[in-house]
Amino acid sequence: MEQLLHYLWKYRLYRPSGLTTTQGDTLEIIDPGLENTDAGPDFFNAKIRINGTVWAGSVEIHQKASDWLAHGHSADKAYGNVILHVVETDDGTVFRQNGEAIPQLVLPVPEQVIDNMEWLLTRDSPVACLERLPAIDPVFRLQWMDALLAERLERKTDDILRWLDLYQKDWNEVFYILLCRNFGFGVNSDAFERLARSLPLKCILKQRPSASQVEALFLGQAGLLNDSTGNRHHYYRLLQQEYSFLRKKYGLEPLEPHIFRNLRLRPDATPHIKLVELAAIWIRHDTLFSSVLSARTPRELKDFFRVPASAFWDTHYNFLRPSPHRKKQLGENALNMLLINTVVPLMFAYGLYHRMDEHKARALRLLASIPPEQNSIISLFSQVGMKPRNAGDTQALIQLKRNYCEQKKCLYCRLGFQLLKP
Template sequence: MATQEQILHYAWKYQLYAEPEWTTTDGEQLRVITPGIHNTDAGPDFFNAKVQLDDITWVGNVEIHGRSSDWLRHGHDTNPAYDSVILHVVGEADTPIRRTDGSLIPQVVVRVPERVVRSIDWLLSREQAVPCIDRLSGLDDRLLYGWLSALVGERLKRKTNDIFRRLERTHNDWNETFYITLSRNFGFGTNSDAFEWLASGLPFKYICKQRHSTVQIEALLFGQAGMLSDTRDDAYYRTLQREYHFLRTKYSLRPIDAHLFKNFRTRPLNFPHLRVAQLASVWAHNDTLFSEILEDPSADRLCRCFDVPLSAYWNTHFHFDYPSPPHKSTLGPAAARLMLINTVVPILYAYGLQKNVPEYCERAERLLDSLPPERNAVIRPFTEAGIRARNASDSQALLQLRREYCEPKRCLSCRIAFGLIKHSLA
């Protein structure tokens, strides 16, 4: 259930209150011209609001509480940061409130329509991962796709910030940053952290030095993943083990623990051994991949960079333990497109921002728009509810919506929820 303060805050922000005009607790006539800008940091709740009290127009900040006495309980009467407040919005006026100089602050009791309160409580009390899923049919397309456009921007910003943190750790080395980002995404969620640890402990320059030998690249990656520490009667395995022993000594490497990689409840095609083999094959076939990406190849060309053949061993194995029936071992077109969505697009976008070259950001956005939407369990409820993802940009936006708004119950920050609440007043 939402608190009274949350409901008041929401109603004030979106002007969902019942009365067009009020009388303050001191008898002044109040008219709201603009509610102000929502402040997400410390300080008053809304900046630069504009209200008219009797015949005087005031511009300043607005603070919102369930009760007037919360002003005192939160210590605002002794905090100069709240001296700029021109109006105190409350659900119950139980005491006068003052600035640090003792001057009174006008207060108004706001009544939120019962239908708005019920709609908010309904959203926040739902147990579904997508609380409003039953009411999405018939949603206005302008509201929906405008919100999706903003959400994909949020998701790109989050991924860009992750890349900038890696860039700082690699001392502004874009090739190394790209290599670590790509490696992480070969973990496909379940093993993303382990793949990032693997790449962080194996500098890209050592991959480059062995670029003419697929076996040595495989040996470096499998060895650093801690997957070559056993004794096996397998010629391919022993070859990798022998090569890694030499390279580990040569480059003074320390492998990570193989137990960091997870197999439990993982489909064979997503086993970490096969993913390591696929990652090795990418570098064996593309020794200047980051430079190629900057040259603006087509989406099809980029997909072919990732969907490359592996050593024949992996056509009959998913790991080193025992053979399997023959199967396709390459990454596959759908997974290759995920590499474009999760690696190439954010890398291009981050590179454009860091280098102040907007063309790279625009290329990243165009690439995302040109790719088909993802199909997965996170997005499926929206599809079943009638929301059509037109491209990868929309599916990324839906992932952002589900992960950052629906699941943490941030309905009061979601434009879709606002549209549904607003509709309840019609």
């Protein structure tokens, strides 16, 4: 309930007139102040008027008045400038460290807010308010979508900047790790990231003149060249020999192959195929991140990743399973996913880090040029008319579902705000 009081106070969802303190003084809320996310009172720079006198300072909110003492605020100098104590239950008077009584307001929660809150939080639905979303002004929804997209890009940027610190500001290495992770396409993303962290980019770039050695590095490091039975194609034995040499040269320790999942994957999406497609990209490009930053069109960007694997894989899904003759390379949907999850976040983070607004703007333009993603989250919102226009919208809806709906953060969602207010 204390969280709900914070919400009511922050957004002024209370009767604005006729307020009085528990001491019987007339009270007017001029400004509820700014929410404090650090230590100290809940809101600062608030402004109120009591019996005609204006006060400026902090506001503290508790479910019960006695929580002030229970939390030790009466002995804490940080709470010495509190001008109002907001509570649901008045079970005592509270005092500052100097012994002065603090004005106190019992803030009633409107019945409609309580009913709406209970309805939202007890709904057994992937999106509690889904059926009510069509009633919200479409302009308001679009504004929230823009904010959600910004949130998602900021979260991805934070991850990238942490990696940048970990890898001594090496953008090429960070790009390599993120690209490898996203080649796992969800089901194998963690495994592909582990592989990238265990196989430095410098090892791959040094062996670029030999396509078989680059393939050997990726497949061998994934533990997919460990079979010693000899019942394999001659190309397998070649890669096995190459990796044995390179493992000693670079001091590599291969991963356990069981971390890479194959179950229920299409043949073209199995780890073998994705790893050799990834190898093909690095065989062709040695300055890939620089090329990505300077690319002018989505087509140019996609061409960097639209690289066929070596000839052996034209007729194989793995070393034992043959396939119809066809070049193994990323399709259009996979290319779009790489742009959304790799190129856009890296370009945006690079622009933010170097204060180059053009890179951030290009990242947003790129998202707007990519068709909407197709997944269960997008289908859910499309049912009620929230159909995305482009990949920027789908990224916003994914942020909404995962960071608000699934975590029941209706109080922090602007759509929830519209539905909760009386």
